Amino acid sequence: MGKKIYLEKCAACHGETGEGMMGIYPALSGGIGSLATTTPLRTVGSFWPYPESVLDYVRRAMPLNAPQSLNTDDLYSVVSYLFYMNHIIPQEFSLNEKTIHSIKMPNKDGFINEKEENINKNTPRDELRSRLGICLHP
Missing domain, CATH: 1.10.760.10 (Cytochrome c-like domain)
Structure with missing residues (x-):
């Protein structure tokens, strides 16, 4: 159908x-x-x-x-x-x-929650995007 x-x-x-x-x-x-x-x-x-x-x-x-x-x-x-x-x-x-x-x-695991402790807060979002090829949640 x-x-x-x-x-x-x-x-x-x-x-x-x-x-x-x-x-x-x-x-x-x-x-x-x-x-x-x-x-x-x-x-x-x-x-x-x-x-x-x-x-x-x-x-x-x-x-x-x-x-x-x-x-x-x-x-x-x-x-x-x-x-x-x-x-x-x-x-x-x-x-x-x-x-x-x-x-x-x-x-399912391709999105990152920036509030997670394992994210380096000093790493710019664009650098994370280009390195990981994934979308970042606000």
């Missing part, structure tokens, strides 16, 4: 396989392991640290031409398909409000 919804509501902008379109609409799949390289690809699979964040973003902002138009079943179906495209869950996984918390995103 998620693939059908994706092809109807998402593929026009993000491509049939989530590859992105025309340099305007971002890729949604691929890029795992690329964030620390010189050519990072920020996708659902490579960048987002929490599955709930993906669900919330899609719920609030997508599809671009009709945000907040997906009903709950369609929302979970299309997000499930995004996770499947990124090899995060198997095809038969049933995504819902209970199972979403069990998903481990590939970049």
Whole structure:
């Protein structure tokens, strides 16, 4: 069901396989392991640290031409398909409000909380970003 919804509501902008379109609409799949390289690809699979964040973003902002138009079943179906495209869950996984918390995103540990004691407060944010290839939380 998620693939059908994706092809109807998402593929026009993000491509049939989530590859992105025309340099305007971002890729949604691929890029795992690329964030620390010189050519990072920020996708659902490579960048987002929490599955709930993906669900919330899609719920609030997508599809671009009709945000907040997906009903709950369609929302979970299309997000499930995004996770499947990124090899995060198997095809038969049933995504819902209970199972979403069990998903481990590939970049789960890629964000740094600056309040953690192991961060050198004297290291500039840009230097940390370039060294680690990750996003820093405020």
